[in-house]
Amino acid sequence: MRTLPRLLLPLLLPLVAQAVALAQEEAPPVRTRIKDIAKVRGSRDNPLQGLGLVVGLNGTGDGDDVLTSTKYSHLLARSFKTDLKPKDLESKNLAVVMVTAVLPPYAHEGDALDVTVASPGNASRLEGGVLLTTPLKGPDDRVYAVAQGPVVDASAATHATVGRIPRGATVERELETVMAGEDDYVYLVLEQPDFTTAVQVSEAINRDRRRLVGLGGPVGDEWEDEGVLALPKDAGTVMVKVPPYYRDDFRLTEFIAKVEQIPVTVVDSEARVVINQRTKTVVITGDVVVQPVAITHGTLQLSIVDGTLLADLVRDLRALGVGPDDLIQMIQVIARAGKLNARLVVM
Numbered sequence: 001m002r003t004l005p006r007l008l009l010p011l012l013l014p015l016v017a018q019a020v021a022l023a024q025e026e027a028p029p030v031r032t033r034i035k036d037i038a039k040v041r042g043s044r045d046n047p048l049q050g051l052g053l054v055v056g057l058n059g060t061g062d063g064d065d066v067l068t069s070t071k072y073s074h075l076l077a078r079s080f081k082t083d084l085k086p087k088d089l090e091s092k093n094l095a096v097v098m099v100t101a102v103l104p105p106y107a108h109e110g111d112a113l114d115v116t117v118a119s120p121g122n123a124s125r126l127e128g129g130v131l132l133t134t135p136l137k138g139p140d141d142r143v144y145a146v147a148q149g150p151v152v153d154a155s156a157a158t159h160a161t162v163g164r165i166p167r168g169a170t171v172e173r174e175l176e177t178v179m180a181g182e183d184d185y186v187y188l189v190l191e192q193p194d195f196t197t198a199v200q201v202s203e204a205i206n207r208d209r210r211r212l213v214g215l216g217g218p219v220g221d222e223w224e225d226e227g228v229l230a231l232p233k234d235a236g237t238v239m240v241k242v243p244p245y246y247r248d249d250f251r252l253t254e255f256i257a258k259v260e261q262i263p264v265t266v267v268d269s270e271a272r273v274v275i276n277q278r279t280k281t282v283v284i285t286g287d288v289v290v291q292p293v294a295i296t297h298g299t300l301q302l303s304i305v306d307g308t309l310l311a312d313l314v315r316d317l318r319a320l321g322v323g324p325d326d327l328i329q330m331i332q333v334i335a336r337a338g339k340l341n342a343r344l345v346v347m
Contacts, residue, residue: 052134
């Protein structure tokens with residue numbers, strides 16, 4: 001830990017303590033669009049997977065891997081519709097691989113997907129090989145895409161037994177996405193569930209109610225009586241009633257697009273501190289408060305008389321030469337003492 005001269009430190013500490021004890025203004029509200037903080041229920045990614053063969057490896061394949069030969073040969077035979085024997089897999093130029101991809105919402109037949117391949121056997125490297133045609137299935141055991149193509153290195157951060165095939169799968173079956181239920185409600189799912197945010201989103205939609213209902217057609221009497229379009233169902237969901245004019249598929253898309261563009265002012269969010277101990281990274285939301293506390297860490301002594309923002313405390317401690325390791329330890333101890341008004345997430 002980098003320290004200041006012993007004679008200078010006692011002079012600076014009272015100044016720092018006074019600075020961090022000053023009252024802090026609340027973070028300004030954040031103005032954003034509904035589409036940036038919520039999505040329509042059903043609009044989600046869907047995992048696909050399959051079992052395939054990578055061929056053309058330069059001696060880096062499975063070889064005579066007993067695990068591959070006995071456990072996967074019958075699965076490959078079923079996938080490739082051929083009678084594969086264990087001895088057929090005993091080659092260092094091929095490898096059995098798990099093949100995965102993600103089917104995004106609203107993907108259409110013929111769209112391309114990125115593919116990841118990984119070896120469950122003894123292959124030492126997959127780059128340079130070619131994945132044979134492999135069906136990719138969803139959780140319902142139906143084939144939604146077919147993958148094939150040359151394998152390239154995934155990245156420097158992964159093992160050589162993992163590779164990727166950019167745009168290596170083709171969508172063969174579309175996944176039906178239901179935007180509105182039989183009750184004529186569209187359900188908006190918040191990316192970060194929060195009761196306050198759910199209320200703010202519903203209020204923003206209701207403030208824009210007349211424009212939403214009146215677009216493209218007359219305002220019905222039933223909507224004059226109801227008074228609201230949106231209701232917060234829970235901390236993570238907002239129910240939005242679809243006006244009669246927009247209840248066919250084409251107009252429903254227009255209605256959702258208009259709702260997504262509505263601005264909402266988020267004046268409150270969960271206070272959170274995220275620490276990555278490996279990279280020494282600390283992420284602090286602007287409204288994390290440290291309650292009054294006395295801190296002693298090594299030669300450093302600090303008293304916080306009134307509550308202060310953690311971001312300001314961190315800045316002042318860094319100015320005193322406190323390193324990231326010591327800073328992370330201090331934040332964790334403050335949290336354990338119950339003096340950190342935030343949720344601490346350690347990665």
